[in-house]
Amino acid sequence: MLSEFLVITVGAILVNNFVLSKFLGICPFLGVSKKLDTALGMSGAVIFVMTLASLVSSLINSFLLVPMKLEYLQTLVFIVVIASLVQLVEIILQKLSAKLYESLGIFLPLITTNCAVLGCVVLNAKSAPESIQSTWYGATIYGFCSALGFALALILFSSLREKLDLADVPEAFEGTAISLVTAGILAMAFLGFSGLV
Amino acid sequence: MSTAIIAIIAVGILGALLGVIIGVVAKAFAVEVDERIEEVTELLPGANCGGCGYAGCADFAKGVVSQSATPDQCPVASPEDVAAIADYLGIVAEEKDKMVALVRCSGDVPNTVRSLYNGVRDCRSAVLVAGGAKGCDYGCLGFGSCAEACPFGAIEIKDGLAIVHKELCVGCENCVAACPKDLIIMVPEAATTHVYCNSPEKGAAKRAVCKTACIACRKCVKASGEEDHMEIDGFLIRTNYENPPGPELVEAAACPTTALRIDTEHAKGAYAGESK
Numbered sequence: 001m002l003s004e005f006l007v008i009t010v011g012a013i014l015v016n017n018f019v020l021s022k023f024l025g026i027c028p029f030l031g032v033s034k035k036l037d038t039a040l041g042m043s044g045a046v047i048f049v050m051t052l053a054s055l056v057s058s059l060i061n062s063f064l065l066v067p068m069k070l071e072y073l074q075t076l077v078f079i080v081v082i083a084s085l086v087q088l089v090e091i092i093l094q095k096l097s098a099k100l101y102e103s104l105g106i107f108l109p110l111i112t113t114n115c116a117v118l119g120c121v122v123l124n125a126k127s128a129p130e131s132i133q134s135t136w137y138g139a140t141i142y143g144f145c146s147a148l149g150f151a152l153a154l155i156l157f158s159s160l161r162e163k164l165d166l167a168d169v170p171e172a173f174e175g176t177a178i179s180l181v182t183a184g185i186l187a188m189a190f191l192g193f194s195g196l197v
Numbered sequence: 198m199s200t201a202i203i204a205i206i207a208v209g210i211l212g213a214l215l216g217v218i219i220g221v222v223a224k225a226f227a228v229e230v231d232e233r234i235e236e237v238t239e240l241l242p243g244a245n246c247g248g249c250g251y252a253g254c255a256d257f258a259k260g261v262v263s264q265s266a267t268p269d270q271c272p273v274a275s276p277e278d279v280a281a282i283a284d285y286l287g288i289v290a291e292e293k294d295k296m297v298a299l300v301r302c303s304g305d306v307p308n309t310v311r312s313l314y315n316g317v318r319d320c321r322s323a324v325l326v327a328g329g330a331k332g333c334d335y336g337c338l339g340f341g342s343c344a345e346a347c348p349f350g351a352i353e354i355k356d357g358l359a360i361v362h363k364e365l366c367v368g369c370e371n372c373v374a375a376c377p378k379d380l381i382i383m384v385p386e387a388a389t390t391h392v393y394c395n396s397p398e399k400g401a402a403k404r405a406v407c408k409t410a411c412i413a414c415r416k417c418v419k420a421s422g423e424e425d426h427m428e429i430d431g432f433l434i435r436t437n438y439e440n441p442p443g444p445e446l447v448e449a450a451a452c453p454t455t456a457l458r459i460d461t462e463h464a465k466g467a468y469a470g471e472s473k
Contacts, residue, residue, distance in 0.1 A: 064211070070204055077208060084215040088222055095226035172325050 005141060011197045012145035018116050019153040020190040025116030029154060030179060032107065039158035043151030045107045047144065049089065050117050053082050054143025057121040058136045071125075078121045086112045120146045157186060233262045233286065240282045241271060246348045248272040248369025262286065269293055272368040296383040297366040298351070298373065302337035303393035303456055303463065305356035308408040309333060324377040332406025335396040337380055346375035355466045362464055388441035392417075392427075392434050393463060394456045399432050409454050417442075417450035417457050 018024045025046075032042045057078050065071055090108050093101045101108075111117060124139045160182055169178050237258035244254070249270045251257040260266035261282065268274065268282040283289060310332030316322055320342035323329045329338045339357035344350075351365035352372060363386065373381045380395055392411050396403050400412035411434055418427045418434060426442035428435045434457075436442065444459045452458075 060211075064207065068203060068207055069200070070207060073204060073208060077211065080208075080212060080215065084219055087219055091219070091223050091226050094228050098228075 007197055008138070008142055009145045012142055013149040013152060014190070014193040015197050017149040017153055017190050017193075018119070018146050019150055020187040021194075022119065024119040025114055025150055028107075028110065028114060028116075029150075029157065030176075030183070033154055033158040033161055033179075036155070036158050036162055038107075039154045041103050042107045043147075043154050045111055046114070046116065046150050046154075047147040049082075049086055049108075049111045050120055050147035050150075051140060051144040052089070053078075053085055053117050053121055054124055055136060055140045056085060057081055058124055058139035061125045062136070074125050075118075075122060078118060078125075082117055082121070083112050116146075116150055153186070153190075157183060160186070231262055234258050236285060237261055237268075237282055240278060240285065242273040242278065244273045244348060244367070244369075246273060246367070246369040246371060248367070248371065264288075272296070272370070295386040296368040297363045297386045298343075298361050298368070298370070298381050299384045299391055299460075300337055300343070300352075300359045300361055300376075301380050301382065301391070301393060301395040302335075302358065303409040303458065304331070304333055304336040304407045305358035305409075305466070306339075307356065309336065309357075310406040311357075321375075321377050329378075333396055333398075333403065333410070335378060335380070335398075336407065338378065342375045342377070343372035343381060346371040360464050360466070361460075363460060384436075384438050385441065388436065388438055389444050389459055389461070390442045390446055390457065391436050391460060391463075392457055394433065397431050397433055403432075404454075409456055411456040412454055414453060417446060417452060420450040421446055 012018075016022060019026065019029045028042055028046075032038045060077060060081060061074065065074060065077065070077075086108060090101070093108070120143050124142060161179060164178060164182065173181070234255070235258075238255050241254040241258060247253065249257045249260075249266065249272065251260055251266070257266060257271060261268055267288075268279045268286075271279070274282070312330045312332075314323055314326065314330035316326060318340050320329070320338045320340045323338050323340055328334050331338060337357075337359050339354055339359060341352070341354045341359065343359050344352040344354055348369065348371065349365050349367055351362050351367075353360050353362060359380075368383060370383060373383065378395075384391070393409070394403075394407075394411035396407075396410055400410075400414075403410035404412060413429070413432045413434055415429065415434065418429060421427055421442055424442070425440055426437055426446060428437045447457055447459055450457055
C-alpha cells in the first residue's frame with residue numbers, strides 16, 4: 001500500500017513530470033516563468049485546482065459515468081467540471097481572501113483551459129494504474145503529485161530565467177529563444193529520472 | 198437511441214446542477230464593486246492601448262477612482278472626455294499639451310544606400326543582422342514594426358520609410374517602444390517643422406549614404422536668428438521643442454538636403470527623389 005503510493009508520488013513528480021516529459025501545460029510554463037514570484041503564484045493555483053479537479057472528476061467518473069456506461073463523454077464532462085470548479089473557487093476566494101485572489105490574479109481563470117489539469121483528470125480516468133483509477137484518494141494523490149511536479153518544473157525554470165536575465169546572451173538568442181533552449185536542456189535532465197520507477 | 202437520451206439527460210442534469218451551484222454561490226459570496234470604476238471605464242475611449250501605463254482601460258479606471266492616477270494620463274481621451282471624467286468624480290482636471298510621435302528620419306528608398314536583406318520583414322529582426330541593411334546605422338529600416346505596434350493605424354510605410362499621420366496619432370507611445378533604432382520621439386502636436394535626421398555622424402559620412410541627411414550646415418540656425426528655434430547637437434541640428442519654429446523657417450533656411458521639413462509635406466512623401 002505505502003510503496004504503491006511512493007511509486008505514484010515519485011513517478012508523478014520526477015519521472016512522468018507533466019511539463020518536462022509529457023509536455024502538457026507548456027503555455028503557463030513559458031508564459032508565467034519570467035519571475036519567481038509569479039511562478040510561485042501560478043504553482044499554488046495549479047496545485048489547488050488540480051488536486052480538487054482530480055478528486056471531483058474521479059468521483060463523477062466512478063459514480064456517474066461508469067455505472068451509466070457514458071465513459072465516452074469523459075472529456076466533455078471533465079471540461080465542464082473543471083471550468084465550473086475554477087469559477088467557484090474564484091468567486092469564493094474573492095470574498096474570503098481578497099489578498100490571495102489579487103495575488104493569483106489572472107492565473108486562476110487561465111487554469112480553466114490549462115491542458116495539464118484536463119490531462120491529469122483524463123489520465124486518471126483512462127490510463128492510470130488500477131490503484132489510482134479505482135479509488136478517489138488514489139486519484140487525488142496522483143493529481144496533487146502531478147501538480148507538485150508542474151510546480152517543481154515551473155519554479156526551477158523561472159529561477160533559471162531570472163539568472164539568464166543577468167547572463168551575457170548572444171543578441172540573436174535573447175528572450176524567448178534562449179528560454180526554449182533552456183527548457184529543452186531541463187527536459188533532457190529530467191530524462192535521467194526515467195529509470196527510477 | 199435510449200443511450201443517447203440517457204447521455205443527454207445525464208449531462209444536462211450535471212450542467213444544470215453546476216450552473217445552479219455557481220449561481221447560488223455567486224449570490225452568497227457577492228463582492229461589492231465600486232460602481233464608479235465601471236462608469237469611468239464607460240467614459241474612457243476603450244482603446245486598451247496601454248499608453249497610460251496601466252493594463253487597459255478598466256485597470257486605468259480603477260487607478261483613477263482610487264486617485265493613484267489622474268484622468269489626463271490617458272493619451273487617447275480628448276480634453277472633453279477628460280473633463281467629463283473629472284466632472285463625474287468631482288476632481289479638477291489638468292490641461293496638458295497633446296504629444297504626437299515623430300520618426301526622425303527622412304531616408305526613404307530613392308535617397309539612401311541599402312544592401313540586400315532577405316530575412317524576416319521586421320525591424321527588430323533586421324537590426325540583429327549587422328544593425329540592419331541600411332547604409333546609415335541610425336536611420337529608419339522601414340519594415341514597419343512601429344506601424345504594427347500602432348493600435349490606431351497612424352504610421353504608414355512609404356518608400357521604405359515610416360511616416361506618422363499626426364491627425365491619427367493619439368500619443369500612446371507604443372511605437373516609441375517598438376523602434377529598435379530609438380528613432381521615434383514624442384513632440385508637441387503644435388510643432389510643425391522638424392529635422393528629419395538622427396545620425397550623429399559627420400556630414401560627409403552621412404551624405405555618402407543618405408541624400409536627405411542633416412549635414413549641420415547651420416543655415417536653419419542662422420535663419421532663426423535670435424529666436425533659438427534650433428539646437429546644435431554635434432554634427433546634427435535638432436528642433437528645440439521648448440520653442441518650436443513655424444513652417445516659414447523651411448522657406449527662410451532653404452535646407453540644402455531637405456532634412457528640415459514641414460510634417461504635412463513629409464507625410465505626403467512630397468520630397469521623395471527630389472533632393473539636390
